[in-house]
Amino acid sequence: MVESNGCSSADPMSFSLSGNDAYALFNRLDNHNHISFTVTTNNNWDKFGISFVRGTDSKKYYTLVVNPEWEDGRKINFEEEGEEGKGFVEGIDGYNFQRPSDNVYNIDIYTDNSVLVMYINDVCAYTQRIYGIQKNCWSINNYGGNVEVSNVEVSLY
Numbered sequence: 001m002v003e004s005n006g007c008s009s010a011d012p013m014s015f016s017l018s019g020n021d022a023y024a025l026f027n028r029l030d031n032h033n034h035i036s037f038t039v040t041t042n043n044n045w046d047k048f049g050i051s052f053v054r055g056t057d058s059k060k061y062y063t064l065v066v067n068p069e070w071e072d073g074r075k076i077n078f079e080e081e082g083e084e085g086k087g088f089v090e091g092i093d094g095y096n097f098q099r100p101s102d103n104v105y106n107i108d109i110y111t112d113n114s115v116l117v118m119y120i121n122d123v124c125a126y127t128q129r130i131y132g133i134q135k136n137c138w139s140i141n142n143y144g145g146n147v148e149v150s151n152v153e154v155s156l157y
Helices: none
Strands: 002-007 007-010 015-025 032-041 048-052 063-072 071-081 096-098 102-110 115-120 124-127 138-156
Touching: 048 102, 063 138, 071 124, 102 138
Parallel strands: none
Antiparallel strands: 002 015, 007 015, 015 138, 032 102, 032 138, 048 063, 048 138, 063 071, 071 096, 102 115, 115 124
């Protein structure tokens, strides 16, 4: 982990994110990566995301937001965040899926240069092209509420 805002941690690969706009920023990625981690939300309405092409001074970065659309449903939204980001990118939002009853999200992300595929609990697959993933930092974000992040691993494949 490189930097954090609103993140508390006893172990750098397990931590809590609390409050609006809390995040944990991680080191630069390589060309071909496998990122895996678990997010446990505190309640049925907590919202979190994973950002790419993000640095400590990024004016714009790209986020896959796991958004509560209704109490038992989630949807992945693609957003441009940062001071020059335009927010929700219309027409690129993703797939609706059932909120896990235990609020535990097991996430696997594979990147191959500018292409990424994110799997959540083996029930949701989301694919996106984001230029600049390789050689840039990434983050896990919280948008209000509290989330626990654990078992963060990044490996090359």
